[in-house]
Amino acid sequence: MERQAGELFEEFQELTASEFFRKNKQMLGFSGKIRSLTIVFHELITNSFDAAEEAGILPEIKIDLQRLDKDHYVLKHSDNGPGIPEDYVTKVFCTMFAGSKFRNIQSRGQQGLGCSGCVLLSQMTTGKPAKVTSAYKENGKIKAVEMVLKMDVKTNQGLVLEKREVEADKTGVQIELHFKDVSYSLSEQGAYEYIRRTMIGNPHSKIIFRDPTGHKYIFKRASDVIPPLPKEVLPHPKGVTADDLIFMAKHTDKRRFRSLLTSSLSRMSTKRVNEIQEITGIDLNKRPKDMQWDEAERIVELFAKMDFMAPPTSGLIPIGKEQIEKGMIEILNPEFVASTTRKPVTYRGGVAFIIEAGIAYGGDSGRMVGEQRKAEIMRFANRVPLTFDQGSCAITEGLKSIDWKRYGIRDMDNAPITIFVNIVSTQVPYLSTGKQSVAPEPEILHEVRQTTMKIARQLQKYLRAKKAAKEEALRAKVFDTYVPVILKEAANLAETEVPDYQPVLEKVTRRAQAELLGEPVDEE
Amino acid sequence: MNNDAKLEAKLNRKNIAINKLKSLGETIIEDVHQNKVPALRVPSRGTSNIVYDDIKRHYVLGDRYGKRSLGNVKQIKKIGQMVYTANFCKDLVAREKTATLRELYYISEGWDVDFGDQQESNIVGEDLEVTLGMTREDLGLMPEEDGASVYGKITLQEGDIEINALRAGKSGYTISPTIDEVEFVDHDVKRVIAVETMGMFHRMVQEEAYKKFDTLIVGLKGQAARATRRFLKRVNQELKLPVYICNDGDPWGFHIAMVIISGSAKLAHVNHDLATPDAKFLGVTASDIINYDLPTDPLKDIDVLRLKELSKDPRYQDENWQMEIKKMLKIGKKAEQQSFSKYGLEYVVDTYFPEKLEQLE
Numbered sequence: 025m026e027r028q029a030g031e032l033f034e035e036f037q038e039l040t041a042s043e044f045f046r047k048n049k050q051m052l053g054f055s056g057k058i059r060s061l062t063i064v065f066h067e068l069i070t071n072s073f074d075a076a077e078e079a080g081i082l083p084e085i086k087i088d089l090q091r092l093d094k095d096h097y098v099l100k101h102s103d104n105g106p107g108i109p110e111d112y113v114t115k116v117f118c119t120m121f122a123g124s125k126f127r128n129i130q131s132r133g134q135q136g137l138g139c140s141g142c143v144l145l146s147q148m149t150t151g152k153p154a155k156v157t158s159a160y161k162e163n164g165k166i167k168a169v170e171m172v173l174k175m176d177v178k179t180n181q182g183l184v185l186e187k188r189e190v191e192a193d194k195t196g197v198q199i200e201l202h203f204k205d206v207s208y209s210l211s212e213q214g215a216y217e218y219i220r221r222t223m224i225g226n227p228h229s230k231i232i233f234r235d236p237t238g239h240k241y242i243f244k245r246a247s248d249v250i251p252p253l254p255k256e257v258l259p260h261p262k263g264v265t266a267d268d269l270i271f272m273a274k275h276t277d278k279r280r281f282r283s284l285l286t287s288s289l290s291r292m293s294t295k296r297v298n299e300i301q302e303i304t305g306i307d308l309n310k311r312p313k314d315m316q317w318d319e320a321e322r323i324v325e326l327f328a329k330m331d332f333m334a335p336p337t338s339g340l341i342p343i344g345k346e347q348i349e350k351g352m353i354e355i356l357n358p359e360f361v362a363s364t365t366r367k368p369v370t371y372r373g374g375v376a377f378i379i380e381a382g383i384a385y386g387g388d389s390g391r392m393v394g395e396q397r398k399a400e401i402m403r404f405a406n407r408v409p410l411t412f413d414q415g416s417c418a419i420t421e422g423l424k425s426i427d428w429k430r431y432g433i434r435d436m437d438n439a440p441i442t443i444f445v446n447i448v449s450t451q452v453p454y455l456s457t458g459k460q461s462v463a464p465e466p467e468i469l470h471e472v473r474q475t476t477m478k479i480a481r482q483l484q485k486y487l488r489a490k491k492a493a494k495e496e497a498l499r500a501k502v503f504d505t506y507v508p509v510i511l512k513e514a515a516n517l518a519e520t521e522v523p524d525y526q527p528v529l530e531k532v533t534r535r536a537q538a539e540l541l542g543e544p545v546d547e548e
Numbered sequence: 549m550n551n552d553a554k555l556e557a558k559l560n561r562k563n564i565a566i567n568k569l570k571s572l573g574e575t576i577i578e579d580v581h582q583n584k585v586p587a588l589r590v591p592s593r594g595t596s597n598i599v600y601d602d603i604k605r606h607y608v609l610g611d612r613y614g615k616r617s618l619g620n621v622k623q624i625k626k627i628g629q630m631v632y633t634a635n636f637c638k639d640l641v642a643r644e645k646t647a648t649l650r651e652l653y654y655i656s657e658g659w660d661v662d663f664g665d666q667q668e669s670n671i672v673g674e675d676l677e678v679t680l681g682m683t684r685e686d687l688g689l690m691p692e693e694d695g696a697s698v699y700g701k702i703t704l705q706e707g708d709i710e711i712n713a714l715r716a717g718k719s720g721y722t723i724s725p726t727i728d729e730v731e732f733v734d735h736d737v738k739r740v741i742a743v744e745t746m747g748m749f750h751r752m753v754q755e756e757a758y759k760k761f762d763t764l765i766v767g768l769k770g771q772a773a774r775a776t777r778r779f780l781k782r783v784n785q786e787l788k789l790p791v792y793i794c795n796d797g798d799p800w801g802f803h804i805a806m807v808i809i810s811g812s813a814k815l816a817h818v819n820h821d822l823a824t825p826d827a828k829f830l831g832v833t834a835s836d837i838i839n840y841d842l843p844t845d846p847l848k849d850i851d852v853l854r855l856k857e858l859s860k861d862p863r864y865q866d867e868n869w870q871m872e873i874k875k876m877l878k879i880g881k882k883a884e885q886q887s888f889s890k891y892g893l894e895y896v897v898d899t900y901f902p903e904k905l906e907q908l909e
Contacts, residue, residue: 510624513632514586518577535585
């Protein structure tokens with residue numbers, strides 16, 4: 025029977041963001057039991073870090089994970105951040121796409137899905153509400169409120185089930201969530217490893233973690249320096265699309281399109297605007313709202329052909345050599361560590377990024393597999409560990425393309441080495457919505473290689489010196505042992521006194537050392 | 549030589565050995581006094597430093613040296629082993645004793661610088677020989693094995709004992725490793741015939757070849773030991789007796805003869821004391837195989853290979869050798885020296901030797 029369009033569209037409905045993600049939870053990264061739990065850790069930790077840093081507080085997080093049943097966990101996560109004012113608590117935890125990070129700014133999270141996503145997952149798998157306690161300063165006094173919340177997916181809003189004021193002596197947020205269909209694992213993709221890596225990328229933080237067996241891990245703070253807050257930078261012309269331009273035009277308070285361009289894009293001077301007008305023939309004095317799609321397209325096409333100064337890099341805050349090394353030393357206790365932070369460069373012509381890398385050798389570096397330590401790669405984007413989709417990532421690809429034998433590492437896979445790579449950018453080009461791997465842009469691959477090769481040379485030098493020292497000790501011992509007995513025997517043979525051989529012994533040892541270091545040996 | 553002169557010569561030999569060993573120690577101590585890192589120069593025995601001397605007609609060492617320095621991790625142990633061995637040898641010579649290489653190896657266990665295996669101690673023994681330019685027998689070091697058997701009219705003196713090689717039993721006098729200590733008292737022979745096998749030796753004794761040819765019979769027992777070669781060299785030089793060698797007719801027999809004649813590459817540093825360039829190869833040659841129609845075996849692959857090697861060896865460059873090697877390769881056959889018994893046990897002594905000796909003399 026034929027049905028009319030109207031009938032068909034009776035079933036047509038609008039999905040809220042919450043409802044959409046309820047049906048597509050894998051888009052939030054919640055796919056697989058281990059991965060789901062790791063993503064929960066990731067979202068909560070990142071939010072706590074961001075909040076503390078913005079408030080100028082050194083982050084300290086306590087996580088308590090209890091297992092109630094197979095695949096059924098209770099997670100208690102609390103931080104020492106500034107807290108969330110009562111009115112915003114439901115927005116933060118129960119509304120998708122609510123947040124303060126929709127700007128062109130270097131940040132850990134970007135989409136505002138994090139916390140509410142965790143609440144959604146909890147609610148979907150257990151039906152239980154979330155319990156949130158927020159302590160924050162109001163008019164100089166600490167106010168604390170405990171709330172029990174549910175998310176109304178139909179309206180993308182929070183429902184407060186219970187609310188009461190509680191006592192608190194310091195600020196911070198605590199959230200308690202139930203999860204089913206998740207799994208705690210010590211594997212490379214598991215929650216524990218996520219925390220360990222987080223600590224390397226964020227040596228200014230402290231995390232106390234109690235695992236389901238009751239074991240308490242204390243990850244100490246290796247540095248007291250709170251990273252400076254990244255500044256928002258205007259997008260670079262080479263980094264925008266026609267859609268971006270139309271979006272800006274719709275939301276601007278500027279009267280003319282030309283002033284929109286100069287105020288919304290970096291490196292855009294009046295001279296440049298005039299050039300654009302001249303070449304495209306588009307009247308840039310018109311109101312932004314009158315900008316047509318095809319005109320925006322032509323402008324963007326022209327951007328690609330024009331020469332602009334590289335984008336400003338003031339918005340990029342790398343971890344920095346000293347901090348990376350502190351983090352690696354604290355967590356890996358290596359016998360050798362080296363790191364470096366490169367100068368900012370751009371990919372796709374207009375997006376600035378910085379690559380920084382660290383290498384740790386020996387100690388707890390590398391990953392224990394059976395009895396043996398194997399090389400491990402720790403990938404980070406804006407300090408956040410990337411745990412999944414390692415294979416397709418630009419960082420992995422860049423590192424794998426290095427000929428490690430040239431750096432004195434014959435069997436890279438089986439070496440006790442941890443390589444740390446962090447990409448810093450306002451727009452990290454992720455390969456997928458899970459944000460777990462960086463797109464292999466040629467410039468990024470190049471930077472990853474260059475950065476790592478630079479510190480690999482330092483490692484090579486260290487390994488060489490170590491080997492030389494070992495051989496030297498061996499050599500010195502050989503001389504110390506043999507020179508006296510041989511000269512005694514030679515004196516015996518010559519029927520004479522044993523001469524004072526100390527100067528010769530010293531000479532011999534010195535010469536052997538010079539030989540070892542490849543310095544010229546004075547022949548006699 | 550009268551007895552005093554003999555005693556003096558012997559004392560001389562002993563003193564030279566002791567002095568040379570002592571000077572080795574002095575070189576090292578002197579370097580230390582001068583604040584130099586002691587090093588010994590040891591003539592290289594690598595194949596590239598062993599050259600055939602056409603005039604001397606045997607192998608000699610070239611002029612390349614290796615260094616054993618006290619300042620080199622790899623060499624310091626070697627120099628230590630040399631000094632310890634030198635001291636050991638000095639003591640042996642002074643007390644007029646000898647020790648075998650095996651004994652040297654075991655004695656070294658008590659040293660601060662010992663040897664990993666006997667191979668290592670043998671090499672250090674050779675190092676000492678080439679460095680000092682003396683044979684190891686001069687240094688009191690003796691090989692394990694005895695030398696060949698000698699039968700015939702010769703009287704020798706070993707210490708206080710006089711030995712007549714005609715009255716030392718059917719197996720004759722056995723050449724002692726300390727052959728340099730032995731004096732030739734008297735002889736009544738015109739030549740020496742050395743044979744490869746003891747089978748042939750006994751055949752010749754039984755057929756009284758020593759009478760028929762006025763010869764000493766020497767049973768080599770395969771490859772000639774150092775003492776045997778030294779003996780042949782001494783009878784050739786001191787008693788002016790021509791030396792003939794009769795071996796199996798195959799490349800291995802050829803080479804046993806050649807080592808007696810021109811010395812081995814390995815002992816290039818002592819060949820001047822061991823090689824007897826005037827000794828002559830009597831047979832069995834490839835020509836003999838044809839001329840006497842001897843029972844033969846076909847050449848094996850390894851025989852052919854060895855023959856080809858020999859044809860390129862500088863010691864075999866003389867026309868006659870080249871011809872015999874080619875001939876043997878051509879007929880593809882070899883024959884043992886005992887194959888003459890095809891014509892009766894006596895044939896070899898009655899017919900073959902006289903004919904061959906006539907040709908060579």
